[in-house]
Amino acid sequence: MTDTTLTPGSVEAHGQHSGHNLTGFIIFLCSESVVFLAFFSGYALLKTSALDWLPPGVEGLEWRTPLVNTVVLVSSSGTIYLAEQFKARDNMALFRGFWLLSMAMGAYFLYGQAVEWSGLQFGFTSGTFGGTFYLLTGFHGLHVATGILLMGLMLIKSFIPGNYSGGEQGVQATSLFWHFVDVIWIILFLLIYVWQ
Amino acid sequence: MTIATFPPEPKPDPGWSRYFGFCTDAKVIGIQYIVTAFFFFLIGGLLAMVIRGELITPASDLVDRAVYNGIYTMHGTIMLFLFIFPVLNGLNNLLIPTMIGAPDMAFPRLNAVAFWLVPIFGSLLIASFFVPGGPAYSGWWSYPPVSIQNPLGHFVNGQGLWITAVALSGVSSIMGALNFVTTILRMRAPGMTITRMPVFCWTALAAQSLQLIGLPALTGGAIMLLMDLSFGTSFYRPEGGGDPVLYQHFFWFYSHPAVYVIILPVFGIFSELFPVYSRKPLFGYLYVALASFIIVGLGLIVWVHHMFPSGVAQWMRNLFMVFTMLIAVPTGVKVFAWLGTIWGGKLQLTTPMLFCLGGLFNFVFAGITGIMLATVPVDIHVSNTYFVVGHFHYVIYGAAVMGIFAAIYHWFPKFIGRMPYEGLGKLHCLLTFVGANLNFLPMHPLGLMGMPRRVSSYDPEFTFWNVVASLGAFLLGVSIIPFLLNMVSAWIRGPKATHNPWRAIGLEWLLPSPPPEDNFGEEVPTVISRPYGYGTGLPLVEHQDEIERRLDLQEASAA
Numbered sequence: 001m002t003d004t005t006l007t008p009g010s011v012e013a014h015g016q017h018s019g020h021n022l023t024g025f026i027i028f029l030c031s032e033s034v035v036f037l038a039f040f041s042g043y044a045l046l047k048t049s050a051l052d053w054l055p056p057g058v059e060g061l062e063w064r065t066p067l068v069n070t071v072v073l074v075s076s077s078g079t080i081y082l083a084e085q086f087k088a089r090d091n092m093a094l095f096r097g098f099w100l101l102s103m104a105m106g107a108y109f110l111y112g113q114a115v116e117w118s119g120l121q122f123g124f125t126s127g128t129f130g131g132t133f134y135l136l137t138g139f140h141g142l143h144v145a146t147g148i149l150l151m152g153l154m155l156i157k158s159f160i161p162g163n164y165s166g167g168e169q170g171v172q173a174t175s176l177f178w179h180f181v182d183v184i185w186i187i188l189f190l191l192i193y194v195w196q
Numbered sequence: 197m198t199i200a201t202f203p204p205e206p207k208p209d210p211g212w213s214r215y216f217g218f219c220t221d222a223k224v225i226g227i228q229y230i231v232t233a234f235f236f237f238l239i240g241g242l243l244a245m246v247i248r249g250e251l252i253t254p255a256s257d258l259v260d261r262a263v264y265n266g267i268y269t270m271h272g273t274i275m276l277f278l279f280i281f282p283v284l285n286g287l288n289n290l291l292i293p294t295m296i297g298a299p300d301m302a303f304p305r306l307n308a309v310a311f312w313l314v315p316i317f318g319s320l321l322i323a324s325f326f327v328p329g330g331p332a333y334s335g336w337w338s339y340p341p342v343s344i345q346n347p348l349g350h351f352v353n354g355q356g357l358w359i360t361a362v363a364l365s366g367v368s369s370i371m372g373a374l375n376f377v378t379t380i381l382r383m384r385a386p387g388m389t390i391t392r393m394p395v396f397c398w399t400a401l402a403a404q405s406l407q408l409i410g411l412p413a414l415t416g417g418a419i420m421l422l423m424d425l426s427f428g429t430s431f432y433r434p435e436g437g438g439d440p441v442l443y444q445h446f447f448w449f450y451s452h453p454a455v456y457v458i459i460l461p462v463f464g465i466f467s468e469l470f471p472v473y474s475r476k477p478l479f480g481y482l483y484v485a486l487a488s489f490i491i492v493g494l495g496l497i498v499w500v501h502h503m504f505p506s507g508v509a510q511w512m513r514n515l516f517m518v519f520t521m522l523i524a525v526p527t528g529v530k531v532f533a534w535l536g537t538i539w540g541g542k543l544q545l546t547t548p549m550l551f552c553l554g555g556l557f558n559f560v561f562a563g564i565t566g567i568m569l570a571t572v573p574v575d576i577h578v579s580n581t582y583f584v585v586g587h588f589h590y591v592i593y594g595a596a597v598m599g600i601f602a603a604i605y606h607w608f609p610k611f612i613g614r615m616p617y618e619g620l621g622k623l624h625c626l627l628t629f630v631g632a633n634l635n636f637l638p639m640h641p642l643g644l645m646g647m648p649r650r651v652s653s654y655d656p657e658f659t660f661w662n663v664v665a666s667l668g669a670f671l672l673g674v675s676i677i678p679f680l681l682n683m684v685s686a687w688i689r690g691p692k693a694t695h696n697p698w699r700a701i702g703l704e705w706l707l708p709s710p711p712p713e714d715n716f717g718e719e720v721p722t723v724i725s726r727p728y729g730y731g732t733g734l735p736l737v738e739h740q741d742e743i744e745r746r747l748d749l750q751e752a753s754a755a
């Protein structure tokens with residue numbers, strides 16, 4: 001924990017509370033990660049103790065298409081990082097370009113997920129395998145969708161003059177959220193597709 | 197910093213209406229929380245009276261057995277999720293900003309949303325009394341497989357409403373916790389380093405960190421429970437390959453720490469009040485403060501002690517037994533610090549002090565029975581008996597609720613601006629202390645004799661102690677009357693409070709009573725020493741004499 005004695009200067013910032021948003025958001029992400037931790041450990045526990053894990057007729061999960069999805073999603077962490085770099089150099093055009101690219105990659109991931117879901121032989125009531133599979137991918141997908149919405153919001157706000165006079169915490173928080181979603185996906189991919 | 201314009205001219209009273217709307221002032225939200233919590237306390241208490249009325253005779257005569265299951269489930273749920281947590285969040289809202297010199301919470305709107313969720317999920321829970329099939333009946337912990345039965349087949353049923361309400365309560369508490377933690381970390385007055393922070397803020401920080409770590413697990417587990425109940429999954433359904441014990445892990449991973457979420461702020465209250473009414477500095481301030489975080493660390497890794505009888509491996513039982521007993525160490529540090537503070541002090545037996553002393557006594561008693569419960573063989577023996585019910589009511593009613601009453605009497609003058617009546621307060625304290633002990637002590641012999649909990653009828657050999665307990669419960673019920681009378685009449689026409697009626701040391705006591713909307717505004721005093729400088733003559737802040745002289749002048753001219 002840092003020693004955060006306030007200087008009189010930051011007392012003045014109370015009016016808009018802008019200085020606290022990022023702190024609050026980081027705390028929120030830590031808390032949110034516990035939900036995933038709970039789901040992950042539930043998955044591991046159910047899987048290791050199951051007698052027949054896969055529902056009858058299901059051979060296992062196809063992992064090649066999800067791997068492509070994974071590559072796209074993880075690279076979007078890189079593009080959003082680049083966008084932030086351009087933002088720092090005040091190159092708004094490239095910032096918006098890479099930002100939009102990250103959004104598109106996120107959308108591609110969601111599309112890929114939807115295609116995968118629609119081709120599966122099992123539903124979410126097919127035993128604990130089906131339940132946990134849809135719970136984990138669905139809950140994560142919800143986060144991806146939220147991330148895309150947040151990015152869209154930030155993109156629109158970037159056109160408002162004077163938007164960044166109070167700091168760039170919105171952009172920072174959104175990109176942090178996006179990295180978070182990516183890291184969660186990597187763990188999820190390892191758990192569900194690699195560990196079969 | 198100048199103090200030229202402090203304190204500000206008192207503004208006209210903004211009136212009652214703001215208590216009923218979406219207001220973002222933490223002091224208003226704090227009072228909204230506390231009043232709402234006590235409304236639900238009355239409902240939960242009424243259910244408790246029905247329980248004890250039923251148990252005054254061995255036969256199941258007052259209510260139907262099935263109804264009885266619903267009643268204790270709702271009693272426990274309402275008391276925890278709609279009374280204790282909201283009332284503590286109310287105190288957090290009042291005390292954290294004023295104690296650290298912040299004008300408000302870090303996120304005022306989030307704060308208001310967190311509060312307004314309480315009446316919403318409260319109504320959902322109460323509504324479950326009126327749906328076909330009645331309220332949830334699977335106990336406050338809602339273990340599957342009982343909790344995933346839906347015999348009538350209605351989509352809207354008591355159990356489903358219960359899970360939804362608890363999940364919403366989790367969302368509300370997480371929002372609150374985000375706010376409290378950010379506020380404490382980022383908005384302290386100049387000069388208030390973390391080691392100059394009042395212990396109440398330390399304990400709030402510790403308790404709210406627990407909320408942030410633990411609650412998401414419970415919420416996740418509750419979502420899975422709802423899907424099992426309503427959407428046909430089988431996470432916890434053994435016949436579908438699921439595992440009911442998985443739910444127990446989720447549930448206790450949060451609900452064990454939840455007892456520290458409840459008791460840590462009460463430790464904070466004790467640590468604030470004992471020095472005031474003993475006129476001595478808090479003994480071992482830094483150890484008391486740090487012990488809170490040792491409790492957090494240990495509290496997060498002992499949940500399996502609630503599952504000793506649930507078929508967990510022996511090595512796990514032993515490990516968790518040892519960890520559980522270790523918690524006695526930081527807790528003991530605190531108890532000794534309070535005793536050291538009281539020792540040789542000039543005790544002032546005001547209402548808040550009496551509540552603290554009573555609460556400390558009950559807490560020590562509960563600590564002894566707690567260590568007994570942590571011992572695996574004893575636990576297996578008394579698990580699911582009245583011994584457990586007696587133990588946790590000593591903690592919750594005997595210590596936590598008494599500490600909360602102490603806090604209410606202590607800070608009432610500050611935030612309402614009027615003094616509560618001492619006579620009624622002392623009567624309330626006496627009735628509470630006697631009632632609680634009469635009610636909950638007999639539960640220990642009953643448990644050792646083997647009376648199971650959650651039954652509406654019992655073997656006649658248990659009658660004597662049950663009658664005693666029921667009489668104690670009715671006394672506890674009566675004890676609320678002087679409390680409510682006191683609060684209402686003091687609020688309406690109690691004597692005006694000065695800014696520091698208890699001669700306490702702390703930033704909140706350097707504000708007018710009641711404080712202006714943005715507390716110190718731009719003129720936050722600079723803190724120059726540790727809290728609790730009683731009897732040392734050390735000023736807490738720069739220009740302290742000047743600030744106090746101005747407050748005195750303002751009060752004199754208003755009188």
Ligand code: HEM
Nearest residue numbers: 241244247268269272275276280335336592649650651669
């Ligand atoms: C007004 C005074 C109170 C009385 C007379 C009382 C009485 C009881 C009794 C007799 C039971 C056991 C019911 C059974 O197992 O058959 C019980 C359960 C319980 N009480 Fe209280 N209680 C009181 C206050 C509180 C408070 C203030 C809280 C918490 C803030 C609380 C939390 C609980 C919980 C969590 C249970 C367990 C419910 C379950 O078994 O699922 N009680 N109470």
Ligand SMILES: [Cu+2]
Nearest residue numbers: 452499501502
């Ligand atoms: Cu526990």
